[in-house]
Amino acid sequence: MNISTILDMAAEAFGDRTAVVSGEFAYTYAELREAACRAAARFRASGAQYVGLLDVNSPAAPISIFGAAYAGLPYVPLNYRLTRPELNELIERVAPVVLVVGDEFVSLVEPREGVELLLRSELLALPPLAADAEPPQPDEDPRAVAVQLFTSGTTGKPKAAILRHENLMSYIVGTVEFGAAEENDAIVVTVPPYHVAGISAVLSSTYACRRMVQLENFEARAWLEACRAHEVSNAFLVPTMLQRVVDHLLEEDADAALPALRAIAYGGGKMPLSTIEQAMRLFPGVDFTNAYGLTETSSTIAVLGPDDHRAAAASDDPRVRRRLASVGRPAAVEIQIRDEDGRVLGPEEAGLVFVRGPQVSGEYLSLGSQLDAEGWFPTKDRGYLDDEGYLFLEGRADDVIVRGGENISPGEIEDVLLSHPAVADVACVAMPDEQWGEAVAAAVVLKDGARVEPEELQALVRSQLRSSRVPQAIVFKDALPYNETGKVLRRLIRQEFAERAAA
Amino acid sequence: MATALKPGARFKSAVCETQVMVVKAPAGEHDLRCGGAEMIAPTATGAGEPDPAFVGETLIGKRYVNADESLELLCTKGGKGSLSLGSTPLEVKQAKQLPSSD
Numbered sequence: 001m002n003i004s005t006i007l008d009m010a011a012e013a014f015g016d017r018t019a020v021v022s023g024e025f026a027y028t029y030a031e032l033r034e035a036a037c038r039a040a041a042r043f044r045a046s047g048a049q050y051v052g053l054l055d056v057n058s059p060a061a062p063i064s065i066f067g068a069a070y071a072g073l074p075y076v077p078l079n080y081r082l083t084r085p086e087l088n089e090l091i092e093r094v095a096p097v098v099l100v101v102g103d104e105f106v107s108l109v110e111p112r113e114g115v116e117l118l119l120r121s122e123l124l125a126l127p128p129l130a131a132d133a134e135p136p137q138p139d140e141d142p143r144a145v146a147v148q149l150f151t152s153g154t155t156g157k158p159k160a161a162i163l164r165h166e167n168l169m170s171y172i173v174g175t176v177e178f179g180a181a182e183e184n185d186a187i188v189v190t191v192p193p194y195h196v197a198g199i200s201a202v203l204s205s206t207y208a209c210r211r212m213v214q215l216e217n218f219e220a221r222a223w224l225e226a227c228r229a230h231e232v233s234n235a236f237l238v239p240t241m242l243q244r245v246v247d248h249l250l251e252e253d254a255d256a257a258l259p260a261l262r263a264i265a266y267g268g269g270k271m272p273l274s275t276i277e278q279a280m281r282l283f284p285g286v287d288f289t290n291a292y293g294l295t296e297t298s299s300t301i302a303v304l305g306p307d308d309h310r311a312a313a314a315s316d317d318p319r320v321r322r323r324l325a326s327v328g329r330p331a332a333v334e335i336q337i338r339d340e341d342g343r344v345l346g347p348e349e350a351g352l353v354f355v356r357g358p359q360v361s362g363e364y365l366s367l368g369s370q371l372d373a374e375g376w377f378p379t380k381d382r383g384y385l386d387d388e389g390y391l392f393l394e395g396r397a398d399d400v401i402v403r404g405g406e407n408i409s410p411g412e413i414e415d416v417l418l419s420h421p422a423v424a425d426v427a428c429v430a431m432p433d434e435q436w437g438e439a440v441a442a443a444v445v446l447k448d449g450a451r452v453e454p455e456e457l458q459a460l461v462r463s464q465l466r467s468s469r470v471p472q473a474i475v476f477k478d479a480l481p482y483n484e485t486g487k488v489l490r491r492l493i494r495q496e497f498a499e500r501a502a503a
Numbered sequence: 504m505a506t507a508l509k510p511g512a513r514f515k516s517a518v519c520e521t522q523v524m525v526v527k528a529p530a531g532e533h534d535l536r537c538g539g540a541e542m543i544a545p546t547a548t549g550a551g552e553p554d555p556a557f558v559g560e561t562l563i564g565k566r567y568v569n570a571d572e573s574l575e576l577l578c579t580k581g582g583k584g585s586l587s588l589g590s591t592p593l594e595v596k597q598a599k600q601l602p603s604s605d
Binding site (some may be wrong): 001187234265303332 | 509511512545546563565577598602604
């Protein structure tokens with residue numbers, strides 16, 4: 001078992017179909033396979049133990065993913081937004097490595113033994129293999145490591161999550177139908193190649209035999225232009241990207257018509273209810289899918305599908321309507337909610353989210369497997385299931401505010417504050433409190449030109465939630481700190497409140 | 504002769520172009536055939552023609568299962584022989600269409 005089979009199958013069945021379009025480059029599935037085989041030969045000749053990638057989206061990403069698989073080497077995409085010392089520390093951890101590097105990133109890499117640079121331009125121009133060259137016979141060990149991803153390391157040194165061929169192959173075969181794409185379908189890929197969603201976009205699109213349209217960096221106007229120019233049918237966006245598309249359309253009064261667009265999937269962070277409601281109004285003909293997943297689970301584990309979105313948006317039943325804020329039901333895995341003592345909880349009881357299934361690796365290099373004896377992986381997310389199995393997330397377990405022994409999820413308070421017409425963005429965090437241990441603090445971003453007194457926001461929360469949820473401190477900010485995939489950096493906001501409390 | 508079918512293992516037909524990958528299989532040894540002939544290792548060389556009783560296209564990308572779906576194979580390359588366990592034909596598994604999430 002080897003993920004290169006995915007490309008073999010696409011090239012066999014739909015070899016003439018366009019696989020990837022990026023700027024001036026275009027490859028059919030047959031050409032992509034040929035390029036990946038050339039890359040594999042080059043990677044093998046290097047004697048390296050890893051294939052790295054330091055680049056924005058380009059054809060080098062799918063070529064390197066599959067090239068590494070054909071060569072039987074783990075693929076390690078690196079975050080080009082890291083600082084130079086952070087980046088070079090990670091590179092050292094994977095040496096000896098052959099590092100495919102975007103020509104503009106070469107100066108970031110410190111020369112060292114065991115690090116061989118291969119420019120993106122060189123990779124894309126590798127000469128054809130000799131006519132009598134052996135076709136690649138990739139390693140068939142299902143336990144071999146296909147991909148190694150460094151976590152963002154917000155709580156310490158980045159951990160190296162490993163995904164084995166069996167995890168990724170199970171994910172693809174379990175969630176995608178081979179060749180499901182129509183002849184003219186295309187997906188616009190805007191997530192960076194070092195994110196698990198960037199990997200699964202390549203594998204899923206290839207297995208569906210869908211054309212990939214790559215954008216180097218996300219920008220709302222460029223995204224809309226690419227959707228029109230390439231007649232894009234499918235898109236995946238993280239919540240901040242969708243918010244920017246919505247804002248752009250509303251602010252510029254721009255044309256939202258994207259005649260070819262049929263489906264938008266989103267994930268990678270919490271989607272504000274107001275954003276998805278606006279997006280559904282702007283794109284009434286588009287199918288929306290919410291995908292919840294983690295690096296350690298080979299991406300998507302729960303899906304809120306298009307019918308769920310429409311049923312929720314149209315329902316007067318609050319229990320159905322609120323599902324728009326859920327992440328849907330388990331895809332090709334099982335999901336369980338447990339309390340702190342490991343007891344399995346029933347519907348509507350909030351606790352820790354556990355997941356089990358063949359796509360779940362739950363494993364880090366050197367730390368080993370984090371699965372329990374029955375194969376369950378602790379996601380460290382908090383949430384609950386409703387009586388029909390829809391999963392509602394309440395945030396990371398570490399983000400819960402514990403006020404006087406009561407667990408408070410920041411998400412429910414944020415949803416209420418976001419419903420205020422003056423509020424553009426908000427994050428609630430714990431702040432130290434003498435009486436309660438922790439108290440609720442809110443960092444609020446107001447819409448341009450809007451004004452509101454903290455007392456009015458506190459009254460709004462008091463009117464809709466219990467008094468324990470009322471933010472004790474509110475600060476107004478120009479913007480919240482986000483990472484590049486749209487996760488708000490609560491740690492920084494917590495720090496700020498802790499410093500204020502100490503002052 | 505029978506073979507253990509480990510998830511992830513690959514086999515090819517001895518008598519046509521068909522190739523499969525094991526998605527899941529019960530423990531023990533199984534008599535996996537294509538075109539009526541025992542399937543062989545992906546690197547082995549086959550010979551002969553499919554048994555006319557086991558001709559009927561095996562399609563790339565389709566999943567094939569036994570009656571209780573305890574065995575599941577993914578066809579990774581199509582061919583004219585049909586898949587069977589012993590002389591019992593395997594059936595195409597109905598696709599469960601999930602909304603595209605990436």
